[in-house]
């Protein structure tokens with residue numbers, strides 16, 4: 010792992026009017042590290058993720074990021090063009106609902122190819138070959154390359170969204186409940202696939218999940234949120250095997266009882 014964090018968030022606060030989304034959250038993530046954000050519904054996970062990914066303005070606080078050229082920048086200081094370029098090249102964002110991250114009216118191959126074109130690839134044959142390769146990496150048969158995602162199952166759509174995000178080799182991927190909304194058996198397969206890809210690509214990822222099993226399988230470190238605040242943070246195995254905050258103890262116990 011590199012010594013300097015890839016992303017550092019300092020005292021991130023986001024209010025919705027008088028309502029607290031998240032409050033005073035600080036964290037960092039290093040290259041090759043997977044961080045899970047867990048907590049019950051309404052605890053502020055998605056708000057925090059969207060603030061980190063620059064999809065939502067913070068009320069106060071700062072997010073800085075080590076760019077590919079090695080310079081660490083305060084993301085609020087980026088121009089709109091720089092921010093868009095960062096999102097297209099260095100970052101990925103996997104939505105819970107694949108329709109939010111895919112273009113449903115264009116083919117699977119084009120969904121992947123479009124991201125390559127956005128980073129300057131213009132060679133049609135090579136783009137198609139790469140798209141084909143990524144379809145197979147996410148276990149979608151190559152003969153479906155010209156089908157639209159509307160013809161895919163939920164699990165296939167989610168795998169396509171993942172391929173679309175990873176094809177440009179982002180250094181950091183944000184994921185919001187990537188296995189939510191899928192059948193349990195489909196979830197298990199997707200988790201396996203995600204774990205393999207994260208390992209193979211040495212990806213850094215920040216994953217929001219309410220499912221501790223997802224955190225256990227994918228993340229190195231986790232933060233536990235309650236009412237918008239972080240109540241516990243640590244290595245995933247430590248937090249799950251030896252939770253210290255009463256709320257985390259409750260979360261872990263409620264899973265064990267099921």
Ligand SMILES: Nc1ncnc2c1ncn2[C@@H]1O[C@H](COP(=O)(O)OP(=O)(O)OP(=O)(O)O)[C@@H](O)[C@H]1O
Nearest residue numbers: 025028029030049050051052053054055056057219
């Ligand atoms: N657009 C909004 N306007 C007002 N309040 C909001 C808005 N979005 C979220 N909130 C509030 O902010 C708090 C955190 O919500 P958030 O969606 O971040 O939680 P979460 O942990 O991601 O929940 P879930 O797992 O249900 O998505 C909640 O109290 C929620 O009601």
